[in-house]
Amino acid sequence: MGARCFVESSQPENLRANHPGRVLALRTALLNLFFKVASAERITADEMQQLIERADADKLKKALSKIQETEKLLIQGGTK
Numbered sequence: 533m534g535a536r537c538f539v540e541s542s543q544p545e546n547l548r549a550n551h552p553g554r555v556l557a558l559r560t561a562l563l564n565l566f567f568k569v570a571s572a573e574r575i576t577a578d579e580m581q582q583l584i585e586r587a588d589a590d591k592l593k594k595a596l597s598k599i600q601e602t603e604k605l606l607i608q609g610g611t612k
Contacts, residue, residue, distance in 0.1 A: 556590070557590060557591040564583045
């Protein structure tokens with residue numbers, strides 16, 4: 533199952549759909565990291581893991597929202 537998911541997620545149409553969420557998650561993590569560094573604060577492994585988890589959670593929320601929007605449109609018979 534894992535290999536199939538990987539292959540399906542690497543298809544061009546899926547890469548385009550996932551790209552903005554991944555960029556936003558990376559942006560969130562990097563901005564938080566840069567802020568810590570600019571404030572001359574050290575970041576622990578636990579703090580870095582929290583940054584990553586928060587960025588991933590935000591990405592998941594946005595993806596679920598997008599899925600719900602798409603389902604709503606499909607139910608209504610429309611296209612975006």
